[in-house]
Amino acid sequence: MTSADRPADLDQALGAAIELLRSEQLPEAEGALDALLACWPDQPDALHFLGVLRHTQGRSDEAVALVRQSLAQxxxxxxxxxxxGNILLLAQxxxxxxxxxxxxxxxxHGTPAASQALDNLAVLYRKQGRALDAERVSRQAIALNPDDGDAWYRLSQALLDQGQVREGLLANSRAIALWPRHQQARSDVLRALVLLGERQRAVGLYREWLAEEPDNPIVQHLLAASSGETTPERASDAYVEQVFDSFAASFDAKLESLHYRAPALVAQALQRAVGAPAAELHIADLGCGTGLCGxxxxxxxRQLAGCDLSVGMLRQAQARHAYDQLHKAELGYYLRTQPDHFDVLVSADTLIYFGDLHAVMRDAAVALHAGGWFIFTVEALPDAAGAPVQLLPNGRYAHHRNHVESALAAAGLTLEAIEAETLRTEGGKGxxxxLVSARKQHG
Known part of the structure; x- marks a missing residue:
């Protein structure tokens, strides 16, 4: 039955049901689609949209079956x-x-209608680490619709994944021109400029952005990181919250593509420190994020707690069912409110948002039992940097080995091991x- 052959009351009922679905009135949409299928059994559009609704209800197997039933017709x-494809992608x-x-x-059939599926294919391929395939389908989408900002953005991501920074910058700039209010694309362009070594251009663009949004903590922090004019002691709470809330849902996939190793490294160091797992320690995961360490x-x-500033991250961590408690709290405040409470503190790539580490180490010493362990990672600052701490253009802090050692000693923590490791890749480079293991002494 073509749309021209369908009775008007079917079209009206279908349109009403779809509108309910789009406005997220799910019980009403379900009732409307059930009523429609009672009158017109096996109607393909109703089956299709009932499948979409089942997907929103978390019933993915039913959703797949209903959409396939529709496509059979x-x-x-x-x-x-x-x-x-979207349903199957989310079902992994x-x-x-x-x-x-x-x-x-x-x-x-080679029309612009293919652009959305091509864009989704690019997302899927990037999730699988197939940057070349993501680039290929993004270029296909652009050939069909040169004004598709999504396609240009996906192309830029695929190029940046391959280390083609200049080409990725050009593609990302095109995405911004087509989609000017997309903050993530704007941020990627600025990061690409920094990676290219064109920091002055990046600084100029950050200043323009800050003039538009003077209270934006992300722009404030990254301008400071790029310009080097004023270096904050640490990334602000507002910066951390906004950055990590904004990509909590995609955080794990992003880190997987960067070959992120910090959680595994701290777990290995913990086993070297305390021996085989025996489910007997009180442990806090500081800056737990989505719970990759959990x-x-x-x-x-015996008890595993996590703390983080980002509600979005904590929701993801809760879904792992690894933690006994999760706390929304700034790391230092959390430690100071837990005196003499923990056998072990771990922190995987959280202290990269702190400059001088002396205060953090003092707070860690407060929260640890005598004999307790603090195991963490930070980014390494080479000797040639000529500074104990440096705020990098990407907004993270790197620390010289001597600074880590002095901060531990000042807090009464004994350095047991400090090992040079590659934490992840970025721009194609490690x-x-x-990787630091320290201990609070007895007495």
Whole structure:
């Protein structure tokens, strides 16, 4: 049945049901779609959108079955194939998702209607670490629709993933021109400028941005990092909250693509310090983020607590079911309110948002039992830097080994080990760091 052949009351009922779904009135939408299918059994559009609704209810298997049932009747439905791909992607059925997106592209017959599926394919390929494929499909989308800001943005991400910073910058600049209020794209361009060594251009753009949004803590911090004019003692709470709330949902996938090693490194150091896991320690994960350390620490812990400033991150951590308590708190304040409470403190890549570490180390000493361990990572500042601490253009702090050692000693913590490690990759290069194990002495 074509749309021209359908009765007007079917179109009216279908339109009303779709509007309810789009406005997130899910119980009403479900009732409307059920009523529609009672009158017109197996109506493909109703099946398709009921599948979308089932997906929003977390019933992904039913969603997939309903959309496939719809596509069996209308195999050329571009939107249905794309929605099927979205459902399968979120269910982590990546090969099936790719197949659905490819069907959507094929059904579009080389028209701009294929752009959305191509963009989704780029997202999927990046999630799988397939930057070349992400670049290929992004270029396909741009060929179909040169004014597609999403496609230019995905192309820039794929190029930056491959270390093609200048080309990624140009693509990202085009995305901004087409989509001027997309903050993430704007930030990526500025980061690319910094990676290119064009810091003065970046500083100028940050100043323009700050003039538009003078209270934006992200721009304030990154301007300071890029210009070097005024260096804050640490990243502000507002900066940390906004940055990590903004990409909490994509944080794990992003770090996976960067070959992030800090959680595994601190867990290995903990085992070297205390021996095999025995589920007997009181442990705090400082700056726990999405909880990547949680499953690695759980076997050692009788009680495992996490603290972070980002509510978005804490929600992700809670879903791992590894922590006994999660606290929204600034790290130093949290430690000062837990005197003599923990056997172990761990911090994976959180102290990179602190400059001088003396205060943090004192706070850690307050919260530890005598004999307790503090195991953490920081980014390493080479001897040639000529400074104990440096705020890098990317907004993170790097620390010289001597500064780490002096801060520990001043707090009464004994350095047991400091090891040079690669914490992750960035711009195609390894990021050097220190893996530190320290202990609070008895008495």
């Amino acid at each position: 209308v195999p050329g439905n571009v939107g249905a194939w794309n929605n099927l 059925r990546f090969d099936e998702a790719a197949d659905a997106y490819e069907h959507s592209v094929e059904a579009a 499953p690695l620490l759980r076997p050692f812990a 990021v050097a760091g220190w």
